[in-house]
Amino acid sequence: MDTPFVYGKLAVGKNFTDRETEKNQLIRNFLSGTNTILISPRRWGKSSLVLKAASEINSKENNLMIVFIDLFNIRNEEDFYKALAENVIRASSSRLEEVVSNVKQFMKQWVPRITFSPDSQQEFSLGLNWNELKKQPDEILDLAENIARSKEQKMVICVDEFQNIAFFEDPLAVQKKLRSHWQTHQSVSYCLYGSKRHMLMEVFTSSSMPFYKFGDLLFLSKIAVNFWIPFIMERFRSTGKAISAKQAEKIAVLVEGHPYYVQQLAQLVWLRTNKAVSGNIIDQAMEGLVLQISLLFQGITESLTTSQISFLKMLVDGEKRYSTGENIHKYNLGSSANVIRIKKSLIAKEIIDEQSNGLIILDPVYSSWLRKYYFK
Ligand SMILES: Nc1ncnc2c1ncn2[C@@H]1O[C@H](COP(=O)(O)OP(=O)(O)OP(=O)(O)O)[C@@H](O)[C@H]1O
Numbered sequence: 001m002d003t004p005f006v007y008g009k010l011a012v013g014k015n016f017t018d019r020e021t022e023k024n025q026l027i028r029n030f031l032s033g034t035n036t037i038l039i040s041p042r043r044w045g046k047s048s049l050v051l052k053a054a055s056e057i058n059s060k061e062n063n064l065m066i067v068f069i070d071l072f073n074i075r076n077e078e079d080f081y082k083a084l085a086e087n088v089i090r091a092s093s094s095r096l097e098e099v100v101s102n103v104k105q106f107m108k109q110w111v112p113r114i115t116f117s118p119d120s121q122q123e124f125s126l127g128l129n130w131n132e133l134k135k136q137p138d139e140i141l142d143l144a145e146n147i148a149r150s151k152e153q154k155m156v157i158c159v160d161e162f163q164n165i166a167f168f169e170d171p172l173a174v175q176k177k178l179r180s181h182w183q184t185h186q187s188v189s190y191c192l193y194g195s196k197r198h199m200l201m202e203v204f205t206s207s208s209m210p211f212y213k214f215g216d217l218l219f220l221s222k223i224a225v226n227f228w229i230p231f232i233m234e235r236f237r238s239t240g241k242a243i244s245a246k247q248a249e250k251i252a253v254l255v256e257g258h259p260y261y262v263q264q265l266a267q268l269v270w271l272r273t274n275k276a277v278s279g280n281i282i283d284q285a286m287e288g289l290v291l292q293i294s295l296l297f298q299g300i301t302e303s304l305t306t307s308q309i310s311f312l313k314m315l316v317d318g319e320k321r322y323s324t325g326e327n328i329h330k331y332n333l334g335s336s337a338n339v340i341r342i343k344k345s346l347i348a349k350e351i352i353d354e355q356s357n358g359l360i361i362l363d364p365v366y367s368s369w370l371r372k373y374y375f376k
């Protein structure tokens with residue numbers, strides 16, 4: 001039997017819950033040609049959300065082409081241009097012949113060799129001296145706009161894991177090039193999303209940076225417990241198993257509404273359940289989850305300094321006054337300047353993050369492990 005929960009893959013269809021407000025805003029932006037920047041910590045559901053908004057538009061609107069580019073394994077400018085060109089051509093060509101004619105019509109300065117994959121008619125790659133092209137990428141950067149205009153359509157280009165441009169040799173120069181072209185586009189808008197909040201904030205909100213005020217800035221939050229309760233109950237019911245509202249709530253609360261972990265923990269509970277969730281199945285499942293990742297947590301903790309660990313202890317204890325004399329003394333943090341340094345370094349390591357209600361430990365299971373096993 002298929003298991004009813006999904007994690008580590010994009011949540012689509014019935015595996016997707018909530019996010020109405022964010023989804024509608026994305027849809028509005030896509031339809032009105034407004035650029036969007038979407039930021040959240042890892043595994044909170046950015047990619048699933050953008051895909052959801054896109055597929056809802058696709059089912060109604062056929063005057064809008066949506067292009068996806070994932071920078072996940074792209075580490076340099078050349079590969080970025082290659083991915084951009086290939087994905088734009090792919091999204092705007094429904095048939096094989098169209099790939100060829102679009103390439104002919106729109107890639108005049110840089111004429112690529114097209115290689116089709118033997119297994120799939122839709123798959124192809126463009127052969128070019130991308131290193132040479134890098135010196136003059138204008139045609140590629142305007143490719144989407146030129147195609148959209150000539151077809152009298154609109155286009156949205158969604159760039160996932162956008163923070164990876166930081167790996168490029170000269171990220172600032174690339175940003176300048178992208179911005180100078182993209183801001184002139186009338187028929188194409190952009191949705192740029194990723195998880196390194198600090199780096200992305202710098203790129204999009206610092207007035208000295210090329211992408212300053214490029215579009216709407218959207219911060220995704222976790223999913224509230226009251227959405228998880230009916231979701232979890234329904235997923236159990238759909239496989240002939242039962243879980244009460246209270247139990248479903250407990251699952252969501254234990255992992256603080258973290259989308260990936262709620263699905264994972266629910267799955268572990270589901271696997272241990274015969275007909276109805278009973279006894280301390282949920283606690284056992286949570287313990288199983290913590291232990292399953294404990295080796296990784298051990299490794300993370302060993303890589304930290306003593307004062308970084310003390311700082312985490314302070315967060316685990318629920319302290320909000322991070323740099324009072326009393327806490328600096330109690331947790332042996334040295335000085336308030338040192339507290340700022342520690343905070344910065346833990347944020348850079350993506351272990352903690354600043355939210356509207358203070359600092360949080362990003363991984364709720366790590367937080368649980370620290371409390372139950374490490375600081376015990
Ligand atoms: N709307 C949702 N409803 C239910 N589960 C969700 C939802 N969004 C995300 N999830 C869960 O969270 C997991 C991670 O989602 P997704 O890959 O979309 O996040 P992400 O923010 O893009 O992560 P990353 O930063 O690693 O790319 C999914 O596999 C799924 O288990």
Ligand SMILES: [Mg+2]
Nearest residue numbers: 046047048160
């Ligand atoms: Mg993602």
